[in-house]
Amino acid sequence: MWKKILIGVAVVGLAAAGVARPWRDAPGDVVPSGLELPWMWQATVDMDPPGRASMLVGGDTIGFNGTDIFDSEGKIAVVGRGGDYRTLLNGGWDSIVAGEDVLLSPDGRRVVRPAVDQDGLEVIDLESGASRVYPAPDLAVAAAPTQAPGWSGPVAWAPDGRSVLAEVYAGDDTHLALLDLETSAVAPIGDRILGWTRRSASRAAFAPDVRHIAVSSGTSVMLVDRAGEAAWTTDLGDRAYLGGTGAFSPDGKLIAISQLEGCLDRCDRDALAARRWTITYLDAVTGAVVAGPAFPAVTGSAVRVLGWSRGRDLVVLRYSPEDGAYREAIDDGSVQGWNDTGWYETGHVTLQSLSPGGEARTLLDPPDGVLTMDVAQDLLQAGAFGGAVPAANPFPARPIIFWALVPIACLGVILVPLVFWGVTVIRRRRAL
Template identity: 35%
Template sequence: MNGRMLQEIADEMPPARLPDDLWRAGRRLRQRRRFGYAVAAVVVLVLALAVPTVAGHRRAAVEPADRPGAVPSRVEQPHLWQAAVGQWPAGAGGPAALVFFTARTRYFESTGVTVGRNGSYRLIYQDIGEENGLLTPDGRYYVRPGLRMLDLTTGAQRRLADVADRSRPLAFSPDGSELLVGIVNDDEGIVYGDDAIPDSDPEKPDDLIAVDMRTGAQRYVAVGRMNSYTTAAWSPDGTRIAVEGPVGRGDVGRRLSVMDARTGEPISTTDNFAPDRRLAGRAAWTPDGGLIALLAFEGCTERCDLAAENARRWRLELADPTSGSIVTLPVPIDGAPGEVVGWRDGRDAVLTYAPDRDDPRRWTLAALRPNGEIDTLVDTPPGVSDLEVPDGLLRSGAFGGPPAEPSIWAAPAWAYAIALAPVLLVLAIVRRRRQRARV
C-alpha cells in the first residue's frame, strides 16, 4: 500500500466531530482535578495531625486503673471546646491523676475537669447547684451526689445504690471497699395535715451509712444524730470515724463526734464545737491514727462579709480523738486552707490551699510542714478550685509529675465540624468564582 492509496482512504473517512468547547472542557476537567487534589490534601493534613492524638486519647480509655502515674506539678485551664468525659471522638481520657473545678469553660459555671494520668483533659458537666463529688482511690470513678458513678475510663455512668439525689459522698474507707455517705432525709417541703400540723419535716436529721463499693449494699453507721454531715474522716486502720456537722434545726449547734466504724457507738463527742474550728477534712487522721487534725482561725465567726472572712488567720491543730484536747503546738498557715486530703512522708499535711487570702479564686495543692512552710505540689492558674487527687496517689506520694497541658485535638465532633467549615466554605467560593470566570 503506497502513499497515494493511504491518501485516498483518508479522504473517504468522515471527519472527526469535536465539540466547540473542547479546550474549555479540558480546562474544566483539569481544574476539577486540582480542586479535588486540594480538598484531599486538606483532609489528609487534618487526619495526619488529629488521628494520632485522638487515637492516643482513645487508647487511654482502655488503660487499667492501676497504671503507674503521678500527680502533675501544674495544670492549666481547659479549652472552651474541650471534650467531656466519653464524648466522641476524643474518648473518655483514662484514670484521673487529678480533678479540679473551674467556671472558665463553655458552660460558664462550675465544671469539673479531670486530668488523666496520660495528661488528657476532659470536662465533667455538673447540674446547676450540684455539689462536688469524690474520686475513687484508684482514680477510675468520679462519685457524684446521689451516688452516680461516672467511669472516667469509658464515660459510662451508673448509680451505685438507691439513695436520695442530694445524699453526699463523704470519705472512703482506707482499703477503698466502702464509701461513707450522708443520707439527706429532709422532706422537699412542708405539707400540712387536716389539723394544720405539718406532716413533713424539711429539717429532718440525716443518717450516716457505709456503702459497699462492689455490691452497693448499705449499712447504717449512725441514725439521726446530726441535722446534716459536713465532714467525715475514716481512721487509717478502718476502725473509727470522725464526723462533724450541725445537730439542731436550722443547722445550729455543731458537734464533733468520733465513733466506732462498724457499730456507730460514740467514742467521744464534743457538743457546741467551737465556731472557729472544724474537722480538717477527709484525711484528718494522722497516718498513725493517734490524732485528728483540726483547722482553726482567729477572726470573724458570725455574719462575716467577704473582707472579714479573708482576714482570718488560720492554723492547723492536732487533737486527741478521745478527749478532744489540743496536744501539739498549732502550725500557722499563711493563706486560706481548704481541707486536708492526705499526708506527705507521714508528717506534712497535704491540703487544698489558696495562697492569697484576698483572692480565693485560685486554689493549689500544697504540703504544710510542721514549721509552717508551704511546698506547692500542684500549681494552678487563676480560677481553679476544689482539687481532688486519688487516695492511691496521695498515699504513695506520687507528686511532681510532668505539667499537664490540654490538647487542642481533644474535642467533640461538633468542634471539628466548626473548624473545618470555614476551609470548605473558602474552597467552595474559590470554585464558584472560577466557574463564573470561564463563562
C-alpha cells in the same frame, strides 16, 4: 518553603488532635505541677476513658460551665495519669465541687457522684468508662417515716475503696449512711446531722483502720464505728472544724482540726483573705484536745486537709475568697447559706504542703478559674508531686464542638475573601 509549611501544619494538627505531644510529657504516677483549663467540648470519660486519674478539677470558666446560650452545665475535669483531660457532665449543676460533690477514689481508678437525672449514687470506672448507679437506700428514717429517703451525694471514700460514706435525705432531715460497693448493702450511721451548711468539706473523715469515722454535727465532732455507735463527742465551738477527709494521722491516733484566727462575723473579702488557720488535734481514742505536729499557719478564707504525705507533711487546699465575698454575722439566719469552701464563696485555690516546724510549700497553683480540686490518695501519701504539666488537647471532642466551629467557619468564609481582596487592592495601588 511550602514543604516546611506543610510539615509544620501536620505537626500542629497531630498535636491538636491529641495524637502527638511534641512539647509535653505525660505526668505519669505523679500529681502534675500545673494545669491547663479544659476545653468546653473536651471529650467525656465514657467517650474516651482517661485511665487512672491523678486529680479532679472544677471551676467557673467556659470549659467548666459552657455558656448561657448552649452547653450550660457543670463539668468536672478528670486529669489522667497519661496526660489526658476528660470531663464528667453534671447537667445544670454549675456549682458542682470536686472533692466534695464528686470524689476520686483513693487509687484514682473511680469517681463517685450523685447520679445525673435520677435518684442514686453513680460510681464511674475511669479505665473502662462504665458506670453503676446505686438506687435510693431502703432505710427507715424515724424523722420522716412517710417519705422515702434518697441519696444527697457522697461524703468520703473508705481508705480501702470498698465503701463510700454518703448523705441520705428524707424530708428536711439529713443522715449518713455507709454504702458497700460490692454488696450494695446500706448501713445507717448515727442520728440526724446538724448544721452541715457551715462547711461542707468538714463533714466526715475515715480513720486508717476503715472501722471508725469522725463526723461533724453542728459545732461538734463525734467518733462513730461502722455500726453507727458513738465512742465520744467533742464540741469545737464556732471557730474550729474537722480538717477534712484527710484529717486522721497515718497512725490513726490524731484528728486534725482547722482552727480559725481572724474574722468570723460580718467579714468582707479583705477580712476573709486575712484569716489565719492553724492545725490543732483531737485524740482519736478519747476526743480530748492533745498536742501534735506544729505546722505553719495558712492565710486564706479557708483551709481543707486532704491527707498526709510520706507520713509526715500535711497536704491542704488553701482557699482565697471570691471578689465581693461577704460573710454575715454568725447569729444571722442568712449565714446558713455561707460555706467556707463553697463554689460561690471561692475565688481561687492552691495545693500546699505543710512541714512540721517548716513553711508552707506550694505544690500546685492552677490557672484562674479553677475553684475546686481533689487528689488521689495513693499519690498524695507517696509524696508524688511535681509532675509534668499535661496538655488539655482539644481533640477528641464532644459533638458540641460544631456549635463553636460553625460560627468561626462562617466568619472565615466572609473575612478570608475580604482579606485577599484588600491585599490585592493595596498591591495594585502600590504598583501604580
